[in-house]
Amino acid sequence: MSETPTTYRVAVMGGTGPQGKGLGYRFARAGHDVVLGSRAAEKAVPVAAEVTERLAGVEGAGTVTGAANADACEQADVVLLAVPYDGHDELVASLPLAGKTVISCVNPLAFDKRGAHGRVVDGGEGSAAEEAQRLQPEATVVGAFHNVSAVLLWGEDDFLDEDVLVVGDVLEAKEVAMDLAASVTGRRGIDGGKLRLARQLEPFTAVLISINRKYKTHAGLRITGLEGH
Template identity: 80%
Template sequence: MSYRIAVIGGTGPQGKGLGYRFARHGHTVVLGSRAAEKAVPVAAEVTERLAGVDGAGEVTGASNVDACAGADVVLLAIPYDGHDELVATLPLDDTIVVSCVNPLAFDKQGPSGRVVDGGEGSAAESAQRIAAGSRVVGAFHHVSAVTLWGDADFLDEEDILVVGDDVEAKQVVMELARSVTGRDGVDAGKLRLARQLEPLTAVLISINKRYKTHSGVRISGL
């Protein structure tokens, strides 16, 4: 099934890379930015990258608010700083919202996960609290922007871990994971487990720095 996907923060590396992957496999994508004039040239760059790809979906640029209009799925690919304020401005009622936001901190010792709501919350849960009429799912936290923008048709050595409380919404996002890895995402449990998934990204960044690579997550035993 093909979806209309709004990527909020679609001009950043993660948002652009995910937008490219979704469009590459037939979905219609609107890259959002605070200003439409910033999103339009990035959409053109992605469209150019898709030249010659059979069945690719259309990619356009718009303001964040306009990108949400008519979207089946809204992906939040935004920094954690300013996250709550931005989410509050978006029309997200009755929409599946995917959060790949990673609240991270950096100091002399390297990356670490930031504590959200005293350890009893996450960016994904904050989005659900603010956009109470939406259905929030956490996913795509651990995919490198570099590999997303790479040449491989699928990142088939990785798994997409998906958490959420709405079964139907989670199933849609697990299906969307096929655009990235070539197979369904892994049902990793309830939305509150985003508290573990989001800071795990800091571990991958540390691995990447030490081994000069772009690591991901793969689940064995399935």
């Protein structure tokens, strides 16, 4: 396993949903302290207790608590956005995110009788991650964890056999997300380029959903050709 060089305090917006709960579990299992956020603390606290119970006996695990969204952000230096795209802008605009590293794994998807597909954001020239950056100019937003299966995050395997791609315009913030990726895959995340490339990463999740339905699996991404990764 790759050592995680820094311990972070991470607030997870959408921490009571499958993706947020699963990522919070993985982060805490690797020693990071996690605050699961929800619209009401009363909803977040029992989910945090469920994750804490799951971590019983895991040596070096971090703490997991629950709080209302804004309170969770106040307690953390890293904020993960794992919320539905519907209502995303209103929520992000309301949060105290100035000065924080914000990791968006929000996927603007739609579903019809032909399956999942990516929604067009800003006429094709935007993404959920870029929208979060526009709404919170004093935060530093990166995109990561878009393509990770919530089912596998909550599963029994020590690590997921896939890579986490990280996009952003500030290297230091990308380093945070790449560190946290080791909690999920056992190795650091991969620098995938600038924040605008979230326009490709976010809707690609629809392709994985299609693969999963076809092959009855939980597919992920692996990047080849990187020496020592």
